[in-house]
Amino acid sequence: MTSLRPAGPGRVAVELDGVPWRRLPVEAAVRAGLAAGVPLDRPRARTLGRELRRLRALGVAVGALRSRDRSVGELALRLETRGVPPADRARAVDTLARAGLVDDERFARTRALALAARGNGDALIRHDLEQRHVPKAAVAAALAGLAPESERAALVVERRGRTVQTARYLAARGFAEDEIARAVAWEADEGI
Numbered sequence: 001m002t003s004l005r006p007a008g009p010g011r012v013a014v015e016l017d018g019v020p021w022r023r024l025p026v027e028a029a030v031r032a033g034l035a036a037g038v039p040l041d042r043p044r045a046r047t048l049g050r051e052l053r054r055l056r057a058l059g060v061a062v063g064a065l066r067s068r069d070r071s072v073g074e075l076a077l078r079l080e081t082r083g084v085p086p087a088d089r090a091r092a093v094d095t096l097a098r099a100g101l102v103d104d105e106r107f108a109r110t111r112a113l114a115l116a117a118r119g120n121g122d123a124l125i126r127h128d129l130e131q132r133h134v135p136k137a138a139v140a141a142a143l144a145g146l147a148p149e150s151e152r153a154a155l156v157v158e159r160r161g162r163t164v165q166t167a168r169y170l171a172a173r174g175f176a177e178d179e180i181a182r183a184v185a186w187e188a189d190e191g192i
Contacts, residue, residue: 003036004029016040028052057084057092065096071107072097073133108134108142116146119156124174149175153183 007013007023014021014034024034032048034040040048057079064070064078072093079089096102108129115125122143129139146152153175160166162184170180 001034001036001038001040004034024048024052025055028055053085053088054091057088058095060084061092061096062101065101069107069110070102071104071129071132071134072102073104073135075102077133104134104138105141107132108138109145112142112146116152119152120173121152121170121175121179122146122149123176127174149179150182153179157183 002015002018004015005013010026011023012026012029012034013023014029028048028051031051032044034044034048038044060079060082061075064075070078075096076089076093079092080086084092093102111129111132111134112125115128125146126139126143129142130136134142153170156170156173157166160169164184167180167184170183171177175183
């Protein structure tokens with residue numbers, strides 16, 4: 001390597017034998033041990049390639065988290081669809097999990113609370129979390145932390161009234177049949 005020069009924020013321009021070669025992330029260059037006067041031999045090139053793949057995987061993962069929180073499974077699937085190799089996927093997800101940026105239990109809990117607040121039942125919430133690749137234990141814990149389904153159904157009935165349409169609404173929202181029946185049941189003196 002002839003020289004390394006700053007080439008913008010977080011980037012370095014590398015010259016090989018006096019000829020411009022590549023612009024690289026500073027972190028990859030440092031971790032690969034690139035420096036002026038150091039030969040770019042095969043082991044160093046391999047290390048550089050590994051570091052570039054690692055940084056790309058982290059970049060894709062962080063980009064996916066920029067718009068919303070995701071489960072570990074969702075994030076791994078996103079990395080897979082972007083062509084990130086399995087070892088780099090696992091490393092990126094593990095790094096973000098250790099940093100606290102990805103947490104299935106937190107994700108399941110906050111997603112379940114949001115769906116319950118919108119008037120959804122346990123079946124719909126369970127289905128949503130499973131579709132987002134949340135482990136079954138985290139799904140169960142999230143559902144256990146919610147207000148009972150009967151209370152949530154009663155709130156919907158209070159807002160919408162005791163009608164057949166409300167019963168259909170509750171069924172479409174993933175409430176259990178017995179909870180729907182209890183929530184919209186008429187007392188004998190109320191009539192039909």
